[in-house]
Amino acid sequence: MQLFKTFEVIKETVETGLGMYPCDLKLANVMLVNVFSGEIYRSNIYIKNDRIVSIDPDAELQAHRVLDCNGQYAIPGFIDTHMHFETTMLSPEALASVVVPHGSTTLCADLMEIANVAGRPGLEEMLKSIDRLPYRMLVEVSSRVPTAPGLETTGAILDAEAVAEIMTWEESISLGELDPSKILFVMDEYLHKIADTVAKRKIVNGHAIGRLGQELNVYASAGVSDDHECVTIEELLARLRVGMRVLVREGSTERNLDALIKGVLELKIDCENLLFCTDDKHVNEIQEEGHINYNVNRAIELGMEPMQAIRAATINAARHFRLDDEFGSITPGRKADVLLAKDIRDIQPTTVIFEGKVVAENGNLTEECMLG
Incomplete structure (x- = not known):
């Protein structure tokens, strides 16, 4: 690539x-x-x-x-800012026939289950698909391998040194979702992973289920850039206030878009720092209702202006990952990712x-x- x-x-x-x-x-x-x-x-x-x-x-x-x-x-082609291939139970090649016709041209994937089982070789195997794909696969480098140290034997370890090396890959765009315990309990290994990532001018993805108040402030202060776990408008606003972008999620089990977008519109919250993701969405539901285009269409149906909804799926996402000079808009010099509708x-x-x-x-x- x-x-x-x-x-x-x-x-x-x-x-x-x-x-x-x-x-x-x-x-x-x-x-x-x-x-x-x-x-x-x-x-x-x-x-x-x-x-x-x-x-x-x-x-x-x-x-x-x-x-x-x-x-x-x-x-502009749509961007899924956080997803897991494992949930789809399809290879990157097979998934193409499901998401690309819906207009998704970039998938930002945290391959955490693959990494937990197969480690770096598993990630390398996934990347062999890239040049064959009719979409762009980017990697959110898994921060928790293993997810629960000492409590599981999944087969692989990605320590701070390994993560730092993988973060040099061109396909690696961020440190994958990092749960608050790793920061609030001041675990040095994970703070090293954060420090190395931000030193490379890449971002850190969050996973701050239910965190508010001073705990959220401490979490954000470590350098976490976003969160896809908001389920209420109060949580969304709290994250924006501490400088974190919000990935509005609409997956299979977690359907947060309606509550969040309704709240955004009611409170007249600025949409510049809102993005869309699926996180975990089953293939049959993508086939039935759509992929990121579903997020866009549903937001518009709820009352969001089309330009705001489209920006959340395109330029807002590209800017968040500091890649807006490459894609996310139909402008000279950028990648020619275009959908016609x-x-x-x-x-x-x-x-x-x-x-x-x-x-x-x-x-x-x-x-x-x-x-x-």
């Missing part, structure tokens, strides 16, 4: 924008959902390789292929583009994602 721009990529993107080379794809006649400016306007999107070259409606660049989008909304209030993608390639149409992958 080539996540960051190289010299060659930058040069080719610039020269293509100057008309020196033809683009690979032009998405003509779209209603561009610009999550930076907050506008929706008619334009064209020019793509070279896996990057967006231009969104200028007046640009007249050449392209090998032109796709007339007939005024459909062009929306006819209705902005009920987003059911007709076409999904990942890194410049059409990977799903009308609810199905364009090509089967084969196992290695």
Whole structure:
């Protein structure tokens, strides 16, 4: 996986924008959902390789292929900010056929069960899928391996040194969910994991079930960046007040979106620091109701403005992981992750583009994602 721009990529993107080379794809006649400016306007999107070259409606660049989008909304690919592959009981390849047609192009995965059993080799085995996938798999490096030291024999250990090394991988974007006991009981090993992670300018995911007051302040002071365990609006607001972002979860057993979004709207809370995740969502429910697009659609149905809901699934998430220069918006130089939809209030993608390639149409992958 080539996540960051190289010299060659930058040069080719610039020269293509100057008309020196033809683009690979032009998405003509779209209603561009610009999550930076907050506008929706008619334009064209020019793509070279896996990057967006231009969104200028007046640009007249050449392209090998032109796709007339007939005024459909062009929306950035959706980001699931916290999930576990193990819950789906599918391989990364098999999961593609379920989530990608719903518009999810980035999955941020804490592989904690795999890590607890198979350790680093298990993580490496999962990453072998990356180059075959029609979506981006990023790793929240498991912080608790084993989860309950001394009480289990799961087979693997990721100590502070091992976590620090794995955190250097390009695919590693954060330290995975860290429960409060590791901080409130001042366990040095976990504080070392936090310190090494933030020194690399990566973030720490939280798991602060029920914590409020001074305990929450202490927890946040260690450097924890977010929490996906909010079930009440009081918990959501408490986390925002201490500088933690909230991952609004809608999974299978934990369905928190309605209560949280209703509270956000009632109290007129700013939505800039809200993101969406599934955490644990079973495949049959994804097939029936959707993936992150379900979170977006349900939030809109509850009264959230479409731009706010879309931002929670795109640019807010990318900014949180400090990757908004790479994806999360349809803007020049970013990865060309685009979904096309006819209705902005009920987003059911007709076409999904990942890194410049059409990977799903009308609810199905364009090509089967084969196992290695």
